[in-house]
Amino acid sequence: MCGHDGRPYRLEKDMSKQLKIQDAVAEIILTEGAASVSTTKVARRVGIAQSNVYLYFKDKQALLDSVYERETQKILATTEIASLQDQKIPLEERVRLYIQQVYDFSLANPDSLTLIQQIKFLRGQSPDLLPNELTPNNTVSQLLQAAIDEGVLKDLPVSLHMSLVFAIINRHTTNLQLGRYPVDKYSFKEIYQFIWDAMKR
Amino acid sequence: MCGHDGRPYRLEKDMSKQLKIQDAVAEIILTEGAASVSTTKVARRVGIAQSNVYLYFKDKQALLDSVYERETQKILATTEIASLQDQKIPLEERVRLYIQQVYDFSLANPDSLTLIQQIKFLRGQSPDLLPNELTPNNTVSQLLQAAIDEGVLKDLPVSLHMSLVFAIINRHTTNLQLGRYPVDKYSFKEIYQFIWDAMKR
Amino acid sequence: MCGHDGRPYRLEKDMSKQLKIQDAVAEIILTEGAASVSTTKVARRVGIAQSNVYLYFKDKQALLDSVYERETQKILATTEIASLQDQKIPLEERVRLYIQQVYDFSLANPDSLTLIQQIKFLRGQSPDLLPNELTPNNTVSQLLQAAIDEGVLKDLPVSLHMSLVFAIINRHTTNLQLGRYPVDKYSFKEIYQFIWDAMKR
Amino acid sequence: MCGHDGRPYRLEKDMSKQLKIQDAVAEIILTEGAASVSTTKVARRVGIAQSNVYLYFKDKQALLDSVYERETQKILATTEIASLQDQKIPLEERVRLYIQQVYDFSLANPDSLTLIQQIKFLRGQSPDLLPNELTPNNTVSQLLQAAIDEGVLKDLPVSLHMSLVFAIINRHTTNLQLGRYPVDKYSFKEIYQFIWDAMKR
DNA sequence: TATGAATGAGTGTTCATTCAT
């Protein structure tokens, strides 16, 4: 159960430094804000030499980008794109599914959105929660556009619909994280109704 | 058109250094993000020595705070708080007025909200557009709460209602700024309907 | 009761800024150490503009020097040089007088010596309490040298004798200032005996 | 005369940067005074980048402290504390030993005391030559107190006795350094007699 | 006499990045 060099290879080792470094970056962003990420801090937190960071990432930007990428991948992994594209499901129902997926993900990974926002912020971009580059978003865009065309949703820019969904759900989960009210005070149904009333034609 | 000393007094001259510095900060924030504001850059942009910044502002923090303050003051100046508190106006109409005011302000000062967001971000605060300390927001909170209690609005956290308003309007004006669609493509009425459908009971 | 310019001349005004500035410097030195004297701080303490300091003193060094000078003048003013030179008084008695004068001055102006020490320190000089430039010190040197020549004092360098006197008395008064023991615990007689036993042949 | 890697190992190479930096600090303190020590100057003198200083010392303060520590350690290393505590040696003889040790050290390391004084000054502490924290000084304090209690020394504060010893010896060695008189002009015996006459009952 | 505005050089400190080992 050992490598040829006699060093035992544990799963952690496999996960290697790369991930540990990314984790450290995420931690720092969440606790101190993206602006205060530095290779020094990251290295210290991981317990490696500062220069070591450059063994795994071309430069600081690449490091931040990779963390950004990792979080967006999490969204991809969680969301079931297939069902959103499934023509057999009525449009209205698919929109509901989309909202539910955002809701579920946001509740399960409240940090992910924060990380994405923070890194965007550092780039000087607006911190809105619309990572347009995101693959699933293209799907979502198409879904919403179709729903608009079919007269299911109000004839407003897709980005407005998406902003609505993100803003409401993000604020709700943030509220929960801050303990502003108990988790069971508002059900998904209520949140969904709030959103849907706006979107629906 | 000259002072008795023969020095021409132009409008620019009237505008004190303090304002010029604040403007430079705002510019940098809008183009490069708040994280990359530095006294060096600011001074260079204004055309003064770096140390000069400290003649007008105690601190870098004080400088940023002053810019923040300036923008929030703009909001205060623009919004008509009185009418939101006017008991003679029906609640539903006052909520409409509130939304309209946010809309008008956002359209007139699209950068203001960005600046506030960015500076909040730097402070490590969440970037939501809910500067709760803002005096008008207390008024707004009370208004919305009253409307909830009277059964005019859905029984959801006030913060959710406010997030909704801000998110939609902010995205709309951002879209306009980016030229994603012409200004007259969507009227206030349509935007308002979108928001109101969600909020109303 | 007014000058020809109509400005009332009060005594404080006479004492003018010059002295106030020196006082401020002394205060700062005593509370924060000579190294942290700055024209900014001085001006703030006096309540004048920073640039104003340069109206009264050529530069910072001149300012410090003037404070130094002022304190050494205090010594001069207090000490009765005449009696130390009075040939009619026996040498031993005159040495006693000298020690007593240092003792009295040190007790009355404990800060003076600190100020002198601190300013010398800033100059990079050794902080010993032997301001050789001091006029009275020349007198003292001559007195001590004479006493050595006459076999009244031990045949050791004058500077050693003076260091002894200063060190003992300075430490004693510092102890008193720090409240290490009550003022009446040790009389001058005891201190004098301590010093004299060393010096005398 | 080379390591296996072909790199010549000279004595200088043995001496780590850390020591070189400390030496540079000491040099600057001795020539220009502690107040004018700056990381820039230090780095320039060592021939490294300024930022490099922070590779070896957390702080400027830490750097100064380390120099302070180094000098006090020298004292510790030189002095034979054991004999001062040896109950079999009569008190009077032990006091003599103490004085001799101070004398020997002061002659061998005339800069050490200056360095300690200067750094204490920068800290705003009184520059007296009584580093009370110093371990040997506790021993010395006890020794002197015992000698006072036994009627060997005059009944005066221990600090006065210590100040005496330091002041005389320090001035003497400073005089020597300044070349005010040849080394052999005054023997230890004479200096000792000077001090002892004051201290002894 | 007094001021405020201005400045350039300086301070200590942190950073991203490179390189020889």
Next chain:
DNA sequence: AATGAATGAACACTCATTCAT
């Protein structure tokens, strides 16, 4: 793969000094 040493540029901030008014 990993390190420690090194560096130059940047940072926020303070200072002594000057000058026009």
